[in-house]
Amino acid sequence: MIKEKVFLGNREDYNKKLKYLAGLAQEEPWTFKNIEGKDPYRILRNYFHYTYDRLEEEGKIMVSPDGKYSCINTGLLTQYDQEIMAIFSRSEQPRFLPWYLIGFYRDTDRFFKERFTEVPEMADYFDDVNEVIFNRNLRIDMNTNHIIDDNLLRFQQAGYSEPEVIHALLKAAMDKVEKKLRRNFKLALPFYYHNTETDERKIQLLIPLYFPGAPVRLALVLDKVKGGQRDPYYLAITVLPVEWAYMNSRLIVRPDEEWAKIIEDADVDFDKFETVMS
Structure with a gap:
């Protein structure tokens, strides 16, 4: 460290x-x-x-x-x-x-x-480039109730307190972002996930949640699920404040213009959130 x-x-x-x-x-x-x-x-x-x-x-x-x-x-x-x-x-x-x-x-x-004879290597976070690129041919599954129940505090900190309202907003946001993703796969940002307790390491994807009439305040985390009886698909597992999402993904890639605008418009009070980057 x-x-x-x-x-x-x-x-x-x-x-x-x-x-x-x-x-x-x-x-x-x-x-x-x-x-x-x-x-x-x-x-x-x-x-x-x-x-x-x-x-x-x-x-x-x-x-x-x-x-x-x-x-x-x-x-x-x-x-x-x-x-x-x-x-x-x-x-x-x-x-x-x-x-x-x-x-x-x-x-x-x-x-x-004068001190070094060669340029050191850059950091690597993945072996397969397909892991960091959103595949628009894969469906996104989301257990909405689970997402809301496990992250109600984050929704509240972003200004949304009623589960019924959040449910409706999530549906509208997913309809919008899926249309955007079909036209711009770079909207899904790669994120290197490392669980220090289990040493699990993998690439996840982060997609912005466009709630109607408000700046983007949250991002949805997608896991790619492979194996079993189903074809591969993305599973939405949690939400992050958009600031965290941006900082996580910036380790791997410089986000595009759409994300730059999202960050410019972000109005969440960053210091209200418990840290996830420690």
Whole structure:
């Protein structure tokens, strides 16, 4: 875990490094409008931390020949398609964390090239590309009562309190999103699910729920079910606040214009929700 291995600096210094990274990388949303003032890099910070953790898990953190530096491939590109590295310096103080974040560098920067002979690999989250692409030929099954009963608090936090109303809204939302998915499969975002208790790992898909007359506040989580007597199908298993959905999926893919608009319009109070990313 990055917080157990790397000293990132105090909040002000770390935000300066994230600001530099945001300016270096190709433009995209790196926070949510309702927290922009107090946390301008919420999405970017989450992306960087979980990317580091995944690269550590995969053994893809590169150490310089002299052992004084390490680096990772952030997976981000500059506007000129240069790869962006995070470089860390080894701590010489035993009581400190082993590494210190120096900053972010292009793969063409002298500071990087003088310390490393090659570009480290990016994080991988899947083996079969078909797992991350929505198959419009598969049906979506949803136990609506189960979804509502297990997630009533999340619906309430998003502004919907009556189960009967939620039931009707879910039906309308599914009718709309299924039409959209038939025309834009990229609307279903891949999400890497890792259950740390059972070590189960799989790709799930996240689709926005368009409730009539309101911004998108929730996303539906789809599991692909294979085997048994039925043909493969998607099973809707839970809902997530749309902010969580976006941050989860951003680890794998940069969402398209439709999702960028969803995030721009998102108005949920992010800090009301219990965290699922710990």
